[in-house]
Amino acid sequence: MSCWLWKETLALAEDYMDFCIGIQRTPPSENAKAMRQLAKEMELQYQPRFHSLAQSFINGCGPDPSAGLKTVMTELVGDGKLNWGRVVSLFTFMGVVVNELYSRGETREQCRRLAETLADYLGGEKQGWLVENEGWEGFTKFSHYAREVNKESSVKTALFAAAGVGIAGLTFLLVR
Numbered sequence: 226m227s228c229w230l231w232k233e234t235l236a237l238a239e240d241y242m243d244f245c246i247g248i249q250r251t252p253p254s255e256n257a258k259a260m261r262q263l264a265k266e267m268e269l270q271y272q273p274r275f276h277s278l279a280q281s282f283i284n285g286c287g288p289d290p291s292a293g294l295k296t297v298m299t300e301l302v303g304d305g306k307l308n309w310g311r312v313v314s315l316f317t318f319m320g321v322v323v324n325e326l327y328s329r330g331e332t333r334e335q336c337r338r339l340a341e342t343l344a345d346y347l348g349g350e351k352q353g354w355l356v357e358n359e360g361w362e363g364f365t366k367f368s369h370y371a372r373e374v375n376k377e378s379s380v381k382t383a384l385f386a387a388a389g390v391g392i393a394g395l396t397f398l399l400v401r
Contacts, residue, residue, distance in 0.1 A: 230348045230352050230355060230356070230360060231344055231345070231348035231349055231352070232348075233256070233348065233360070233361055234343070234344040234347050234348030234355075234361070235340060235341060235344035235348065236253065236254075236257070237254075237256055237257055237260055237316075237361060238316070238319065238339075238340035238341075238343045238344050239337065239340045240252060240253055240254075240257040240260075240261075241257070241260055241261060241264060241316050241319070241320055241340075242319065242320065242323045242333075242336055242337065242339065242340045243333075244261050244265075244320070245320035245321070245323050245324045246323060246324055246327040246333065246336065248333075254361075255365050256361040256362070256364060256365050259364060259365045259368035259369070260313070260316055260364070262368070263313050263368055263371075264313050264316045264317040264320060265317075267313055267314065267317045268317045268320065268321060271317075275317060275318060275321045276321060276325075278318065278321075279318070279321040279322045279325050280325070282294075282297070282318075282322055283322065283325055283326065283329075290322065290326065290338070290339060291338045291339055291341070291342040294319065294322070294339055294342045294343070295342050295345075295346065297318075298315060298342075298343070298346045299346070301315070302351070307351060307354045309358075309364055309367050309368075312347065312364070315343060315346075315347070316343070319339050319340070319343050322339060323336045323339055323340075326339075
């Protein structure tokens with residue numbers, strides 16, 4: 226595993242987690258800023274679905290939400306079709322789950338395990354895909370391109386459509 230890529234993914238996941246639970250600070254990188262923007266936008270667009278999925282997940286994951294998240298991520302990308310839309314949907318889902326757990330009294334450190342699980346998966350198991358797609362700099366380039374073309378551009382629509390596939394997969398996984 227590439228240690229730097231895992232660390233960068235963890236920093237991004239922790240920043241997004243903190244952002245979701247209300248810790249106010251400047252994003253530590255352009256990558257974090259881009260993730261905050263796209264993931265929050267996705268959450269707002271699909272808010273009822275994400276919140277319903279988070280409730281189902283929390284109620285069904287047992288005492289270890291990290292193991293449940295690992296299962297969801299593995300199954301969601303089991304078809305081998307990882308893309309930036311699915312990555313954003315994973316961050317969005319983690320953020321909604323973390324926010325709910327935090328509001329139920331979990332500590333930041335307990336919630337951090339979910340960020341670590343996301344980093345293990347994307348920065349570890351899927352590091353080859355991340356490297357092929359220029360890592361988090363590639364994500365930031367993609368997000369800038371999507372915003373430059375137009376806020377309602379076909380690129381952004383495609384991103385959210387790809388995420389929609391991810392959200393539909395989450396629904397299937399959590400309802401069965």
